Amino acid sequence: WIGTFGDGLIVFNPKTKSHRFITEKDGLINNSVLDISIRQNHVWIATLGGASHLLTDQQQNAGVYDINSYDKEHGLGNNFVYCILQDSKGNVWFGTDGNGLIRFDGSSFQSFDDKTGLGDKVVYSLAEDKDGDIWINTASAGLLHFDGSSFNNLMATEGTGSTIYSLASSGNYVFALSETGLRIINKVSGNMVELNEELDIRRFDAELNNVFTDHNKVCFMTA
Numbered sequence: 393w394i395g396t397f398g399d400g401l402i403v404f405n406p407k408t409k410s411h412r413f414i415t416e417k418d419g420l421i422n423n424s425v426l427d428i429s430i431r432q433n434h435v436w437i438a439t440l441g442g443a444s445h446l447l448t449d450q451q452q453n454a455g456v457y458d459i460n461s462y463d464k465e466h467g468l469g470n471n472f473v474y475c476i477l478q479d480s481k482g483n484v485w486f487g488t489d490g491n492g493l494i495r496f497d498g499s500s501f502q503s504f505d506d507k508t509g510l511g512d513k514v515v516y517s518l519a520e521d522k523d524g525d526i527w528i529n530t531a532s533a534g535l536l537h538f539d540g541s542s543f544n545n546l547m548a549t550e551g552t553g554s555t556i557y558s559l560a561s562s563g564n565y566v567f568a569l570s571e572t573g574l575r576i577i578n579k580v581s582g583n584m585v586e587l588n589e590e591l592d593i594r595r596f597d598a599e600l601n602n603v604f605t606d607h608n609k610v611c612f613m614t615a
Contacts, residue, residue: 393435395425401437419459420444422471427601431478438473442466443486467501468494475601477518477526485526487515493528509543510536517601519559519566521579527566529556535568546577546584558603560610569598569612 394402400415400423415423422441429436435446442463464471469491477485486494492505492513504510511533519527526538535556537544560567568575573588602613 393428393430395428395437397424399423401425401428414446414457414459418457419461421461421463426473427475429476429478429484434478436476436478436484438476438486440472442468442471443473443476445484462496467496469501469503474514474516475518477520479520479526480524485518487518487528489514493518504538504543506533511543511545517556517559519561521561521566522563523579525579527559527561529559529568535559557598558601558612560603560605560612562605562608562610567610567612569603569614571597574612 394404396402400413400418400420402411402413404411414420420437420439421444422439424440425437426440427438429438433448435448437444437446442461444459444461447458447460462468468486468488470488472489473486474489475487479485482498484496484498486496488494490513492503492508492510493515495502495504505513510528510530512530514531515528516531517529521527525540528536528538528543530536533545535546537546556568556570558569560569564578564580566577566579568577573586575584575586577584597615598613604611
């Protein structure tokens with residue numbers, strides 16, 4: 393699954409080397425894709441015009457789709473969606489530019505913003521840890537941890553001198569890639585270490601949400 397900026401989705405089959413485009417003509421809400429979340433045969437797409445849900449067959453056959461879309465008028469509150477996350481409980485989380493964090497339980501939307509504990513209206517990145525807690529990277533409130541009932545600020549953006557690009561979680565650890573290095577948070581102990589220039593790791597330049605996790609592997613793409 394490949395998201396493009398202006399040309400919609402590309403579904404590429406590495407076995408057959410074949411591909412097809414999915415665009416607004418096929419029901420995608422917007423052709424500029426910012427993030428993709430895949431869980432089993434549910435594919436959620438974050439775009440500049442809202443979010444689309446693609447239901448594939450169990451084999452994710454590129455020719456079988458049911459597409460439903462959501463935008464400002466359908467509960468998202470904002471059409472500019474930076475990131476999207478399907479959690480282990482069946483919820484879908486949206487990080488928006490202006491309406492904070494949105495949780496969709498399949499039937500209704502709930503909003504968290506600067507007035508409801510989040511502390512910000514702009515959410516850049518999301519990750520779920522092994523306990524089902526949500527980690528949120530915001531524009532001005534920094535990095536927050538949500539245990540289902542309250543938000544805890546782990547890392548204020550102000551004063552850190554760096555921007556967090558991507559979040560990921562594996563085991564007891566949460567990883568935050570920033571322009572100054574890779575910060576690793578131990579959820580159990582609360583300790584945080586940063587792999588940075590002091591360890592001969594150069595400053596990073598990256599786009600938002602260029603991260604991939606698979607079992608015990610976490611991969612970030614940087615420039």
